[in-house]
Amino acid sequence: MAKSNKPIFWGLFAAGGTVTAFVTPALVLVTLFAAMRFNMDMFTYESIHAFAGWWLGKLIIFGIILVSLWHAAHRLRVTVHDFGVRADKQVAIVVYSLAGLGTLLTLIYLLRI
Template identity: 85%
Template sequence: MAKSNKPIFWGLFAAGGTVTAFVTPALVLITLFAAFGAGMDMFTYEAIHAFAAWWLGKLIIFGVILLSLWHAAHRLRVTAHDFGIRADTVVAYVVYGLAALGTLMTIVYLLRI
């Protein structure tokens, strides 16, 4: 990778690490609540769809997913190295490719809502 790419990936990693640190545990509590089948009337399609259809809702969802993906991808690249996988170029293509795919899916889904 060219040296000039580094600040971009590092910036996304740091921003993503901060966002996931603040936001993800609370999000998981909500999905765990849904997984337990509690509050069936809270997780209505209408309510959640309305949030995702709102422009600010779209922006929040996009921001959280984008930063989570690129944070995880960058750290996974380093983690692969720490576990003894030395094929860094391949690893980089796979993890950043997954992050790019997830970002694209998010854009498509948000545009369809």
């Protein structure tokens, strides 16, 4: 029996699950504060923008969005399967393409800051 290549997607899924559980809720809140221009030193739009402009900040944001996207894609694939849609290959192509597109867009937007 040949060893499976599923670890590629499962690895991203597992990492994304961990990040989604621990980091994403806090990030959503921080981003909301920034977007609403809350007058707190750390949460000003300018300081967040500056963080996103710094190379390490870009790397962190990219990493978090990357694994969250691929996590969501894989979760959706399994959920669709659980709902009784037995077209795993087609579903996988659609959800992973969306995650791939999101990854690409994240990269483009981050590089433009």
